[in-house]
Amino acid sequence: MSKSVRAASLALLAGAVLATAAPQVHAQQIATQASVKTSSKLGLGRPALPEEIKAWDTDVRADGKGLPPGKGTVKQGDALFQERCASCHGEFGEGAGRWPVLAGGAGTLTADRPDKTIGSFWPDLSTAFDYIKRAMPYGNARSLTDDEVYAIVAYLLSMNDIVKDENFELNDKNFTSIKMPNATAFFDDDRETSEKQFWKKDPCMKDCRSAPKVTGRAISVDVTPDSKAGPKVD
């Protein structure tokens, strides 16, 4: 038996051992889970542990609720951004290739093709903190410490000309004092008043309008396979 063949069969053997061991591990896990008191009617699942809830509960609200203690400067954020983010988002947030753009776009919101970035569009800075902490860097989410997230968000503010000083430090105390340029363009859902005319007490549920008139079929422009079936064209 050659060395490599032997290595391969050893690996196979190891696989077989693991495969037989797996059911035992599984049974053990089930036994452990069963011993945790279940509260549901069906006896399924178990209450989440406080540690699990804490790990999930990372949302940060616009009013700053949920911000963890921490701090970071623009300068520190610059270094981190170049290392962890620039390969996709570009050195200055301009976006590498077709990856998302994170900076610029000021004044483009009314253009045909607006550049919606954190600086030009996002109404609250908390969204940047929450999202980056939760989801970035892409493929290695939740690898940043809170201080690193503060520093990177400070650098994003600088790239978007919202803060000018590279020594500016963003922290949990001054976070909510940052006003985003597009903050005032967002307003609460006002459909109950602005669309009041559409809300009727007795909505029409039957024969509300006459049947539409078919004036053409996709087949005539050659985009559907030929078939005799289909509605008659008027």
Ligand code: HEC
């Ligand atoms: C491997 C590429 C990659 C890396 C590295 C990366 N990102 Fe992203 N980023 C993405 C992709 C892809 C999206 C869009 C994800 C989606 O829409 O679901 C995104 C979205 C974002 C957004 C939201 C943009 C918007 O306007 O919707 C922010 C903010 C962001 N990334 C920040 C960061 C930061 C900060 C880092 C570094 C810590 C980072 N990203 C690293 C690929 C990357």
